[in-house]
Amino acid sequence: MAIESLPLPPFYDPEAVGTVYRVPYQQRAGEARAWAVEHGIRPAREDAFRLGLVLIDVQNTFCLPGFELYVGGATGQAAVEDNRRLCAFIYRNLHRITAVLATLDTHRAAQIFHPVFLVDDEGRHPAPFTVVTVEEVASGRWRFNAALAGRLGLTPEAGQRHLEHYVRTLAERGKYALTVWPYHAMLGGIGHALVPAVEEAVFFHTVARHSPPELLVKGTHPLTEHYSALRPEVNTDPDGRRLVEPNDALFEMVRTFDAVVIAGQAKSHCVAWTVQDLLDDLRAHDPSLAHRVYLLEDCTSPIVAPGADFTEAADAAFARFAEAGMHVVRSTDPPDTWPGFPAAFGKESVSHA
Template sequence: MKKKALFVTDPQVDFCSPSGSLYVPGAEEDCARIAEHIDRRGEEYARIFVSLDVHTRGSIFFPEFWEGVDDAARRPEPFTGIDLEMYLKGECAWVPRDAVVREHVVSYFRELAAKGEREFTIWPIHCIAGTEGANIHPSVALALERHTVRTGRPLDLVFKGYRPYVEQYSAYMPEVEAVLVDGDIREIVLCGEALSHCVLHTAGDMREALARRGYSVAIDILDGCSSIIPGFETATRKALASLRIGTAPF
């Protein structure tokens, strides 16, 4: 049997509880299923990774980072999209409040546009370090605790999102890659939130980085354990199809 790793992406209160500031519809049910999966099948995995979104106030993707070009008191509403092409042409209604970082933002947006990105999203304030919303949802946290007590295996925690001047959807990092390759993992099963963003970007980076190293690994999404932020359904399905991401049975 090939060695497998489970990658639980951002199972945090702000995403997974209906009271969370960036609740993904269906995420609470996803957490219940993830917990059940870990209880039933956790020992099938050689490693279990859990990524956590950790942000600070004033980050580039929060409203308070920006001000109106014609009215410095204005802030963009959450879910506002900043068109990268318009921004780079100087035709955007928004500009960073701190003039010191404006050249950095131009450079960063050029990088995003070069990668094929067209829009930058402003999100509700979420997963702020030290707050309840940044915690692992209780159902998943308890299942992970039971797994460690049962097996003696610690979790591999992955922290992301703490750099204030860039977005970071993907949880795939060099240290994650090292664990996968050194552990001879041959299948990675992803779940968590949101399928349209952090799960999708993590899967894409895994695919690209491991292929670049010539490392053969299957990448699958755990069936029924990740939800899509409303409005991103079509783009998500197209991206998963183009990446050739499969589905792992629950």
């Protein structure tokens, strides 16, 4: 019979998930070791069935009310509710999760999707959520901010040429036009950090299972967007030179682990595009590996805002992923009941002595 899920540790407070607080690391470290002893939890290196947990951009900037790109969803509490379930999933399955990989959307002010990168004829920057089209760049409605050129290692002419190349490439791919986002996920700022409650759960797992997480930084290049954790939206300059090396950490986790669970924000954007790029890579190498991927549908939400409800697009993406062989599951269901998992999943990570 499969080992039952673990209880939630006494310090976990679901009401604190939507707040910023300092994680008491030393205290939690001692509690994690005691928790492992109390429940007979073995080190992750002993796992016979290796389960990876991937957290996509579970950062304050996306997940806490009042921050820059909060994913409130239809209820206004979507990301907070998602993270309550996510924290509970981590704690209840501490003995099952072998390793955690967390992506971190990481930006500076002067990037192609932030207001200061662009100016009009009077030197004014576009407002957040402005959509910049090929026609507007060609007509001079929006131009590269030449004052940034030296700091970005460009000439004003090269910066303008890249902007024209960038919006044209996006248009040719038919995905979307360049969107000017509010300044968000700023490196060194509080918005960039993992949500404290999730960070606390990951830290607790690290100590209890002797398994440090992998933190995957994305989005630092000033001349491209990086929604997907695998590769940027446009990865060449006007002369065809590569901007960013693709990151294969997620692909390698799927290739080398028995199962990989994915959660995070937002379902309609960074989660959907990361999973789509992952699926494309799996199809190119071994399509059967798609069956190792599990999507926590109750730990991710689409962007819903006035005039921009991406729920339908997000649901359609998850339907495509399921059709390709990935599994759409719920965090509240024990993993040993998920399709494709061994009946006694988890018991090898717990001592019965």
